[in-house]
Amino acid sequence: MATTEILKTTNLQKSFSGIIAAEDINISVKEGEIIGIIGANGAGKTVFVNMITGYLKPTSGSIEFNGKNITGIKPREATHIGVCRSFQVSQVFMSMTVKQNLMIAMSLSKKSGSALLDPIDDDILSKQCDKILKQYNIMKQKDLVVSTLSQGMRKLLDIAMAVVGNPKILLLDEPTSGVSVEEKFGIMDIVISALKESGTTVLFVEHDMEIVERYVDRVMAFYQGQIICDAPPKQALKDKKVIQYVLG
Amino acid sequence: MFKGILKEQTIQVGIGFVFIVVLLGTFILPEWMSNNFMYGLSRGLAVLGLMILWRTNLVSFGHALYYGFGAYAVAMAQKYLGVTDVFLRVIIAIAAAGLLGFVLGFILRRYREIFFAMLSLAFSMVLYGLLAKAEFLGSTDGMSISPSTMFGFELGRFGLFYFIGFVVILSLIFAHAYLRSSLGHLTTAIMDNEIRVEYLGYSVEKAIHIKYVISACLAGGAGGLMAAALGQVDPDSMVLWSVSGELVFVTIMAGLGNILAPFVGAIFFEFIRTYAYEFAPQAWQMIIGGTLLAIIFFLPGGLWSLFQKINPFKKEKK
Numbered sequence: 001m002a003t004t005e006i007l008k009t010t011n012l013q014k015s016f017s018g019i020i021a022a023e024d025i026n027i028s029v030k031e032g033e034i035i036g037i038i039g040a041n042g043a044g045k046t047v048f049v050n051m052i053t054g055y056l057k058p059t060s061g062s063i064e065f066n067g068k069n070i071t072g073i074k075p076r077e078a079t080h081i082g083v084c085r086s087f088q089v090s091q092v093f094m095s096m097t098v099k100q101n102l103m104i105a106m107s108l109s110k111k112s113g114s115a116l117l118d119p120i121d122d123d124i125l126s127k128q129c130d131k132i133l134k135q136y137n138i139m140k141q142k143d144l145v146v147s148t149l150s151q152g153m154r155k156l157l158d159i160a161m162a163v164v165g166n167p168k169i170l171l172l173d174e175p176t177s178g179v180s181v182e183e184k185f186g187i188m189d190i191v192i193s194a195l196k197e198s199g200t201t202v203l204f205v206e207h208d209m210e211i212v213e214r215y216v217d218r219v220m221a222f223y224q225g226q227i228i229c230d231a232p233p234k235q236a237l238k239d240k241k242v243i244q245y246v247l248g
Numbered sequence: 249m250f251k252g253i254l255k256e257q258t259i260q261v262g263i264g265f266v267f268i269v270v271l272l273g274t275f276i277l278p279e280w281m282s283n284n285f286m287y288g289l290s291r292g293l294a295v296l297g298l299m300i301l302w303r304t305n306l307v308s309f310g311h312a313l314y315y316g317f318g319a320y321a322v323a324m325a326q327k328y329l330g331v332t333d334v335f336l337r338v339i340i341a342i343a344a345a346g347l348l349g350f351v352l353g354f355i356l357r358r359y360r361e362i363f364f365a366m367l368s369l370a371f372s373m374v375l376y377g378l379l380a381k382a383e384f385l386g387s388t389d390g391m392s393i394s395p396s397t398m399f400g401f402e403l404g405r406f407g408l409f410y411f412i413g414f415v416v417i418l419s420l421i422f423a424h425a426y427l428r429s430s431l432g433h434l435t436t437a438i439m440d441n442e443i444r445v446e447y448l449g450y451s452v453e454k455a456i457h458i459k460y461v462i463s464a465c466l467a468g469g470a471g472g473l474m475a476a477a478l479g480q481v482d483p484d485s486m487v488l489w490s491v492s493g494e495l496v497f498v499t500i501m502a503g504l505g506n507i508l509a510p511f512v513g514a515i516f517f518e519f520i521r522t523y524a525y526e527f528a529p530q531a532w533q534m535i536i537g538g539t540l541l542a543i544i545f546f547l548p549g550g551l552w553s554l555f556q557k558i559n560p561f562k563k564e565k566k
Contacts, residue, residue, distance in 0.1 A: 053447075079449035091447070093440040104437055107430035108448045116431040117249040165449065 004031045005067075006169055006201050007052070012061035014047050014225075021047040022225045025061070029169070029201060034192065036212040036233065037205045038246055039222030045205045046088065048222070049171045052203075053085045054078040066168070079109075082168035086161075088177055088205075090154035092146050098157055099142040102129045102164065109165035135194050136160040137186075152183035159191055163200070170195060172204035176211060184208065188215055209237060209247065221246050249425050256428075262420040262508050269515070270413040274406045283477075284522055286409050288515030289416050290473040291498070295510035296423055297466030298499045300459055305439040309365040310372030311467050311495050314345040316487030317375065318468030319475035321345070323391040334396040334403055334411050338472050345468020346461055353457040353464075372492055379483040390482025393475050412473050416511065419466060423507045426462065431455065467495075497536075501543050503550020513551055 005028055012025035022044040029035060039045045050056040052063060054075040062071045065083060078084070093101050106125050107116070133139040136156045141149060146157065155175055162170060175191060176184045192215050195202050206212050212219060212233055219236035221229040223245040229236050236242055253259055269289060273282040294315050301308055318341035325331035325340045352371055359367055380388050396403045396411075403411065426432045434455045437445050442452045475481045485491065494517070502513025520539055524532035547553050 075443075075446040076449045076451055079447055085447060087443075091441050091444040093437050093444065095436060095440050100433070104430070104433050105448050107433075108445075108450050111430055114249075117426070117429045119251065119425075119428050120430045120433050121428070161444070161448070 005029070006031045006065065007203075008064040009052075010062045010064075012048075012051060012063065013059050014044075014051055014056060015059050020225050022051065022058075025225075025227060027220065027227065027230070029203065031168075031201055032199055034196075034202045034215060034217050035204070036216035036219045037203060037222065038207070038209070038212060038219060038236075038242075040246060040248070043222035043246075044225040045222050046173055047225070049085065049173050049203070049205060052078075053083055053171055079165060079167075082166070083171070084162045084165060084167035084169075085171040086155070086158045086173060086175060088173045090151070090158040092154055092157050092161065094147040095145065097143050097145055098138055098149070098153075099129060099133065101146060101157055101161060102132060105161040105164045106132075132160050132164060135190075137190050150180075150183070151178040152180060152187055155179055156187055156190065163195070163198070166198065167200055169201040169203070172202065174205050174207065176206065176208060184211065185214075213237065249429065250421065253421055253425055256424060258424055258507060259421055262424075263417055265508055265511070266413045266416050266420075269511075270409055273409050279405075280522070282409070284518035285515055286412060286477055287474065288518040289412050289511060290470050290477055291495070291518070292470070292511035292514035293416065293419055293473070294467040294470035294495050295498045295502060295514050296419060296507060297463035297470075298495055299502070299504055299507070299510050300423065300427070300435065300466075301463045302499060303435040303439065303504055304456065304459060306360070306456065306459075307365045307496065308368040308463070308492070309496060310368030310370065310489070310492050311463070312487050312489070312491035313368070313372035313375050314349060314464040314467035315471040315474070315491060315495070316372075316379070316481075316483070317348050318342065318345045318471030319481040319486045320379065320385065320391075320471075321468070322472045322475040323393055323481045324385070326394060327391065332394055332397045334398050334408065334476060337396060337476055338415060338469055341472025341475070342465045342469045345471065346465040349461045349464025349468075350457075353460040356460060357453045357456045369489060369492065372487060373489060376483050376487045376489075379487060386482065388483060390480060390486075393479045393481060395479070396476045408476060412477070415469065415473060419469065420507055423462075423466075427507065431458065435459065497540060501540060501550060503547075503552035505549060505552035505556055509550060509552035512555070516551060 007029040009025050009027050012022060014022040025048060037045050047056060051058050054073045054077065057072040062069055065081060103120055103125060106129050107120055110125065133142050138153060138156050141153055146154060159172060159175060176187060179187060188211055216233055219231060219233050220227050221236060221242045228241045228245060229239045269285050273285040294311060298308060298311055321341050321344035322337045331337060356364060356367060379385055385391060396408055434445060438452055438455060445452050471486060498513045498517045501517060502509040520536060524535035528535060543550065
């Protein structure tokens with residue numbers, strides 16, 4: 001495993017009108033790591049992801065990405081430097097087809113300036129798009145309007161749209177929430193193998209401990225806005241605090 | 249941007265449509281009917297601008313701001329610079345409205361839904377108030393516009409009609425090229441999900457700003473052409489809130505299905521208004537309102553949805 005530090009947070013804190021949602025978060029993530037973020041509802045997991053990806057501005061503390069301070073950057077700036085994300089509730093273009101969704105994501109990540117005025121139906125982009133559709137196993141659904149898809153398919157599309165820009169780090173917020181039991185492992189197998197292949201660092205929020213155990217190198221457990229455990233999965237899932245406050 | 253655009257079905261049908269309208273208006277129909285076609289084509293440009301905004305779920309209740317600004321730019325260029333050349337008139341109208349749209353766009357791009365609609369209306373009423381009070385611009389009487397020229401020769405009514413057709417074709421080509429581009433596809437994407445667009449790395453506000461300026465340019469061009477066609481500009485017929493209302497009315501009536509819809513809708517509106525006024529001078533608004541109600545109830549996709557049902561081009565939406 002590579003040892004370069006890609007993400008570091010120092011005393012990260014977020015409060016809403018005096019209510020603390022995240023406090024003293026100090027983490028260090030190495031390139032290529034796959035990290036599981038666990039915790040009960042309201043523990044601060046999504047707030048943490050939102051701060052890293054620019055959706056929320058931290059009240060105090062700092063975030064460093066590849067040695068550069070990125071505290072409080074805008075979501076699109078995060079995307080430009082390679083910090084991408086998927087969402088708890090899939091954020092896709094519901095009235096468009098699967099392929100149109102991916103083509104828009106592709107063209108925005110590959111083109112800039114006046115090239116954005118070229119027709120979106122570009123052969124090269126279309127082939128690259130088909131490759132990702134195959135990789136994420138949604139090729140058969142490419143002409144279906146997204147609003148007609150299952151939650152699982154939407155999650156896959158949401159993640160596929162996040163990876164087209166070749167992120168250096170990808171934060172997945174509950175990639176299997178709302179997905180049927182039968183679909184869960186299939187989706188994670190597809191996603192994790194694709195991300196491992198590209199060497200992307202992954203942090204994903206998850207409630208299903210089977211998935212955490214199976215796919216991650218390290219677990220960060222959140223409780224009341226703080227990290228109470230940061231260890232490999234076998235060790236973390238046996239930790240007393242984790243058992244008491246997270247696994248219940 | 250324009251690669252292969254003339255081979256696109258929408259553009260070929262659009263050019264054919266404009267040719268037929270211009271030929272009917274100049275050779276076959278009587279003048280009163282021909283005027284409806286000419287005004288419809290001109291006003292259709294402003295409706296096209298509204299349609300581009302509308303596809304992002306942004307409804308402007310004050311687009312007469314740009315329509316009127318374009319018209320008054322033509323009047324002022326004539327008064328202070330002696331400009332009567334039709335090319336220059338349209339360029340001045342488009343540039344003036346585009347510049348105003350660019351400046352106001354910095355404010356409007358931050359608002360959505362009813363706030364966007366009402367703020368647009370507020371800006372248009374500010375312009376109305378200024379024009380109605382400005383005696384050097386003719387106050388409520390407005391200003392007259394001399395006949396347009398081209399290369400020093402007077403254009404005449406037919407010549408102006410051809411020119412309007414030419415501008416409409418150019419606008420159709422530009423609008424289609426924009427809507428089929430990556431940037432144009434953000435029109436629907438932003439309506440569906442602004443958060444995702446931001447996380448794809450593009451500024452939603454910037455995309456809306458670009459769209460807004462394009463829309464303002466089209467409305468300004470429409471105003472400039474209408475000023476040249478009518479030979480008169482005044483606040484009541486160019487900038488008043490009811491003019492903005494008519495543009496919204498025609499957009500709903502036409503539908504958002506195709507870039508040709510605004511022109512079909514605008515011509516239809518001119519005829520409905522003319523006949524309604526002819527047959528029921530005291531209740532013509534009631535006939536127009538009834539027409540809109542009938543379209544909303546029976547053709548919720550607007551007049552264009554009727555074409556989609558009966559014509560072979562129904563699959564294409566650009």
